[in-house]
Every structure is written in structure tokens, then in C-alpha cells.
Amino acid sequence: MVDVGFVYPPSPHILQWLAAGQLANRFARSLRLWVLLQRFYHPDSRWLSLPQPFSYSEVRSHLFAPTHPQSNQLSVEELVAACHDSGCICHQPFRDWIFAPGSLQEESVWRQIVMQLTGLSEDELEQKLQERPFATVHRSIRDDLKYLQQMGWLKSPSSGKYQLCSIRELPTPPIEVNPQPDLGLSKAQVWELLRVLESVAFVQPNLNLVVESLWEQATNDSPTTLKLNQEPTQRIFIHLDYILTEEMQEQVDTYQEQLESLWRRHEGGTIRFNYWLVTQERLVEIITYPVCLHYMRRAKYLSAYGIDPHGNFGWHNYRLDRIAVKSLQILAWGDPLIPKPLKDLWRTGNLPTPDEIQAELDEAWGFNFYYPKGLLIVRFPPQFARWYVDDTVRHPTFEPIAYQQLLQLIRQQVKGSQQQQLLSIIQQRPTTDAYYKAWIRLGDINVLMRLRDWRPNGEVIAPLSVRQKLLDEALQEVSHYQDF
Structure with missing residues (x-):
């Protein structure tokens, strides 16, 4: 760990690291975390004068312009509209941080790496670059501080209070690699990696692209690439139960691709589908907010928040192979079918997150x-x-x-x-x-x-x-x- 603090640029790999490997879903948060860490630990930061410990109100006064409202009740639109200082951080778009004057990052290279890491299209990435990460409710930034504390960037001596860590205590960032790296693996290791990925590719269909690329590398006749024409005997096997027929796997993959595409959109959305309630052997209509996917004991599940199969409002896990529609119906937030409690959470910026699920799983x-x-x-x-x-x-x-x-x-x-x-x-x-x-x-x-x-x-x-x-x-x- 370096002894001068947090001096890393907002490179794709640093943002991916801060997003815990989920940059596509936590795009704005990753940059907010980067900005906060710059303020907390960059040797030239004026935030080094923060009292120890400090509260969110003290961070807020350092972060936003004096005209920025302090109310916790205002929506994002109301907060930004009421802030009359164009220089306030809430008006600053994502791209201004990434490609600031003096930045050593080549925009075309940065974009290409981010698209490879996230699966975003050029249009989707451009839309995200125009968004303003700090144009958000105060609770979001409070949650950012909690997240930094959970990840070891801050200490919390008491509820609602934080203090900086010593430089040597800070997490160590990953070593960035070339987007098309020389893996430095032996022939046998490449074959084993290929077989492992093939065994688990059903969990994440996008892995098929990686598998295809490895197959090309493993069998390419070019003298400049790794030649592995003689396949070694397989000695290690992975057996994971996935009980679905090939036809049903394709249907489940379709649902998964729809959900991943929805999560890549800044505004997100709710979904509507028919679902088999096995205990009663009947179909029920579901309208819910999808949060994350799990592979668990032979099947894939969607954790979602909304009206559950029993008519209650809250969390529920849905087995994807029990969804009984060809395609999920995506509902925009203005749709009158969306339950009012869910709309209220969206308006206030309090929609549930995968972190909440993980906390409950740990409990x-x-x-x-x-x-x-x-x-x-x-x-x-x-x-x-x-x-x-x-x-x-x-x-x-x-x-x-x-x-x-x-x-x-x-x-x-x-x-x-x-x-x-x-x-x-x-x-x-x-x-x-x-x-x-x-x-x-x-x-x-x-x-x-x-x-x-x-x-x-x-x-x-x-x-x-x-x-x-x-x-x-x-x-x-x-x-x-x-x-x-």
C-alpha cells in the first residue's frame, strides 16, 4: 500500500473494484465512492481538516455548495432544482470527473474497457456518462459512507459517526491488467480454466463468450498465440446439479438477459409475469421490482420486492423456471399497474438493493x-x-x-x-x-x-x-x- 493516500485515477478497473465487481449496476455509486475517497485520503485534500470523528452533516457541508438544500424529504428533482450554484457538485456530470483537464486517460480506451467490463453498449455508456452522480438524495450518500465503513475505508466509533483510517490500514486496489492480457498460464492450466468455465457457464450465459474466446486461443494455429492442439487428459471434474431441460434453460437464459438489460438502465423498472404457485397448482400474476439473481441448489432464483404470490407486499424469491411467460413485461415507473408503495420507494430513492439481501443472508x-x-x-x-x-x-x-x-x-x-x-x-x-x-x-x-x-x-x-x-x-x- 502506498504511503501517500488515495491517489488512484477513476480508471475502469478502480471503479469496477469500488463497485465490488458490479460496475454496470453501481455506476453512479462507484464514482461517488471514488470522489469521497479522494476527499478523505488524497494528500492535497482540504477534507483532511475534518474533525475526528465526523458525521454526515459535516461531510455534506464540505461536499455541496451552500445553496444545496439539506432536507432529507426532498426528491432528487427538487434538490437539484433548488440548488442555484451551477458549480455545486450535484450539477457535475460523470464525464467531467473521468475526462477532466489534465487527465491522462484516453477516452476511447477508457470507454472500450468499460464496455468490456460491463456489457454496456456505446449508447448506454454515453447516457451514463451524462448522468450526475451527486444529483441524488442525501440518504444515498449516507449509505455510501456506511458502505465505505463496511469495506474498511472508514471506522465507525458510534452510530452515525465516522473517522478516517490510517493509510496503511486502507484496502489495496487490484493490479490493473491489459484488456487483452497474456494470461501467463501453462498449457495445462489454460485447458483446466476452459473446463471450469464450461462447467459453470450456465450460471452466467455471458461466460459463453469467454469460453469461445478460450477455445479459439486453445486451438489457434498462429505461431504468435498459445498452441494447445494436443488436449491433455482431464483429471479434475466439476459436477453441479442444474435440473432443467435444454429448452427450459434457454427460456431461463432469456429471462436472465432481460433482467441484466433492465439493470443496466439507470432508471431500472419493474416487471410483470405469471408465476406457478406450486403448493396450490395455480398461476398468479406478479408485479415486482427485481433486485438480483442467485443460483441455489439446482435452479436460478430472482430476489424481488413487491407484491408476492400471496398478495403481500415485501420480498420473495422466484424460481425462474416457474415463470410462465415467454418474455417478462417491463413496466415503466409511470405505469398505473405498479403498486403505490413501490412507486413511493422509487420516488424517494429508497428502492431495495442487493446489499440489503446480503446483510440478511449473513444474519x-x-x-x-x-x-x-x-x-x-x-x-x-x-x-x-x-x-x-x-x-x-x-x-x-x-x-x-x-x-x-x-x-x-x-x-x-x-x-x-x-x-x-x-x-x-x-x-x-x-x-x-x-x-x-x-x-x-x-x-x-x-x-x-x-x-x-x-x-x-x-x-x-x-x-x-x-x-x-x-x-x-x-x-x-x-x-x-x-x-x-
């Missing part, structure tokens, strides 16, 4: 992050735990707990009649067994499937609802073999 084990959470306690025989549970990563909250600590944990986290039931169970169990605790999403099928996989060696002690369900399943399973 409790389970893909259905919007389910209520409960305390999991599992018991294993010591030898089974040693070989199949210890030193494995299931979830950040999944960890061993000493038998002596279980009673105190239950008294702290479980109330009412269930507390006494659990205490009674624990007191009848061996003190020498291995015990684990975690927070799980109650009713999440993925967690339940993992607990089933541990049968009969793993005993679920809590939650009692999960314990009862596993008991019912075990009794039903035994009934299948009564005549044996």
Missing part, C-alpha cells in the same frame, strides 16, 4: 432471507462431528458451543414454555457430544434439506418446530419399511 442461515429467524441447536456424536461437521463452513453464525454454555444460551434466547422443554432435553443429553448453534430462517427448505442430510447422526434440539417436523418425517419414513 441467518437460509436462502429465504425474509423468513423469521430462530435459534438452531444440533447435537452430533463426537466421531461424526470430527469428520463431517468440524472445520466446515455452513454459515457465519454456525459454530460449535460447549455443553456448559447451552443452558445459558437457551435462557437468553428462548422464552415461554419452549424454554423449559429445551432445558429438559439438554439435561438428558451427553455432555461429551458435539453441539453446534446457528441462526436459521424458519421454514427455509435449504436449511431443512441440510438437516435431513445429517440424519440419523444429527439431532435437532431447537427450534422445536423443526425438531417436530423431522420427527414426523422420520416416523413416516419408518412406516414405509414396516413390512420388511
Whole structure:
């Protein structure tokens, strides 16, 4: 790490790094983060006089012109219209930061690399360059500060307060590479990379372009390129379950391409589609705001916020192969079909983000992050735990707990009649067994499937609802073999 602070230009790779690899979806935020880091850590910055710790109000006074409104209630349009100083940062377009006088960045090269990193077209990129990153509500920049704190750029000694890190504590940026690099890999390594990408290309259809490029490199007869005409024997195989037929995979890829195209648009939008509600075997109409995609246990899912299949307003995960339309219908924000609560979030700049989902996923084990959470306690025989549970990563909250600590944990986290039931169970169990605790999403099928996989060696002690369900399943399973 350099000793002079944050002195990096807003190059495509630096912006991609600040956007956590999602520059297409976080274009404006990446530049705001770059500007804030310049203000915080550039050796020539007047912000070095900020009090330590400081609050957002002090950042705001340094960042915006005196005429810029300070209200948290105004929309983006109202904030910008009320700011009469044309030199205020809220009026400055993206391109002015990137191609400022004295910048050493070649515009054509910068554009080409960004399009390669993001998949944006020239017209889409030009539109983004004309946008004004700081023409946003104050909450967005407050969230930027929280993000910088989470990523290690700032410290937060108390709620709403921040302080600068020492230069040597700052995250280290990636080493930039040529957009068409010499990978420096051996022949065998290129073949292995090719095979790995082919194995996972179904998750991200755009990887097919990379695979095709690698195939060309691997089989090109030109003396100036890597010759790999003799394919080595494959020794490493990756087996990922993806249960869809080829026809359904193509349909799912169509949905994914539509969503990625929608996310590349600055204004975003909502989607409308028919969805199979499997438990009731009926179709329901969905209007929702798509946030991000996941590949999870054999299928792809869309996490979205809006009217769910049961008519409630909130989060829901949709399996893409259960969407029953040829193409998603994109609704502009002015469409009267969009629910008012969703429009209100859009107007106030408070639409949900993938970061919120990740925070919920980290808080409790389970893909259905919007389910209520409960305390999991599992018991294993010591030898089974040693070989199949210890030193494995299931979830950040999944960890061993000493038998002596279980009673105190239950008294702290479980109330009412269930507390006494659990205490009674624990007191009848061996003190020498291995015990684990975690927070799980109650009713999440993925967690339940993992607990089933541990049968009969793993005993679920809590939650009692999960314990009862596993008991019912075990009794039903035994009934299948009564005549044996």
C-alpha cells in the first residue's frame, strides 16, 4: 500500500473494484465512492481538516455548495432544482470527473474497457456518462459512507459517526491488467480454466463468450498465440446439479438477459409475469421490482420486492423456471399497474438493493432471507462431528458451543414454555457430544434439506418446530419399511 493516500485515477478497473465487481449496476455509486475517497485520503485534500470523528452533516457541508438544500424529504428533482450554484457538485456530470483537464486517460480506451467490463453498449455508456452522480438524495450518500465503513475505508466509533483510517490500514486496489492480457498460464492450466468455465457457464450465459474466446486461443494455429492442439487428459471434474431441460434453460437464459438489460438502465423498472404457485397448482400474476439473481441448489432464483404470490407486499424469491411467460413485461415507473408503495420507494430513492439481501443472508442461515429467524441447536456424536461437521463452513453464525454454555444460551434466547422443554432435553443429553448453534430462517427448505442430510447422526434440539417436523418425517419414513 502506498504511503501517500488515495491517489488512484477513476480508471475502469478502480471503479469496477469500488463497485465490488458490479460496475454496470453501481455506476453512479462507484464514482461517488471514488470522489469521497479522494476527499478523505488524497494528500492535497482540504477534507483532511475534518474533525475526528465526523458525521454526515459535516461531510455534506464540505461536499455541496451552500445553496444545496439539506432536507432529507426532498426528491432528487427538487434538490437539484433548488440548488442555484451551477458549480455545486450535484450539477457535475460523470464525464467531467473521468475526462477532466489534465487527465491522462484516453477516452476511447477508457470507454472500450468499460464496455468490456460491463456489457454496456456505446449508447448506454454515453447516457451514463451524462448522468450526475451527486444529483441524488442525501440518504444515498449516507449509505455510501456506511458502505465505505463496511469495506474498511472508514471506522465507525458510534452510530452515525465516522473517522478516517490510517493509510496503511486502507484496502489495496487490484493490479490493473491489459484488456487483452497474456494470461501467463501453462498449457495445462489454460485447458483446466476452459473446463471450469464450461462447467459453470450456465450460471452466467455471458461466460459463453469467454469460453469461445478460450477455445479459439486453445486451438489457434498462429505461431504468435498459445498452441494447445494436443488436449491433455482431464483429471479434475466439476459436477453441479442444474435440473432443467435444454429448452427450459434457454427460456431461463432469456429471462436472465432481460433482467441484466433492465439493470443496466439507470432508471431500472419493474416487471410483470405469471408465476406457478406450486403448493396450490395455480398461476398468479406478479408485479415486482427485481433486485438480483442467485443460483441455489439446482435452479436460478430472482430476489424481488413487491407484491408476492400471496398478495403481500415485501420480498420473495422466484424460481425462474416457474415463470410462465415467454418474455417478462417491463413496466415503466409511470405505469398505473405498479403498486403505490413501490412507486413511493422509487420516488424517494429508497428502492431495495442487493446489499440489503446480503446483510440478511449473513444474519441467518437460509436462502429465504425474509423468513423469521430462530435459534438452531444440533447435537452430533463426537466421531461424526470430527469428520463431517468440524472445520466446515455452513454459515457465519454456525459454530460449535460447549455443553456448559447451552443452558445459558437457551435462557437468553428462548422464552415461554419452549424454554423449559429445551432445558429438559439438554439435561438428558451427553455432555461429551458435539453441539453446534446457528441462526436459521424458519421454514427455509435449504436449511431443512441440510438437516435431513445429517440424519440419523444429527439431532435437532431447537427450534422445536423443526425438531417436530423431522420427527414426523422420520416416523413416516419408518412406516414405509414396516413390512420388511
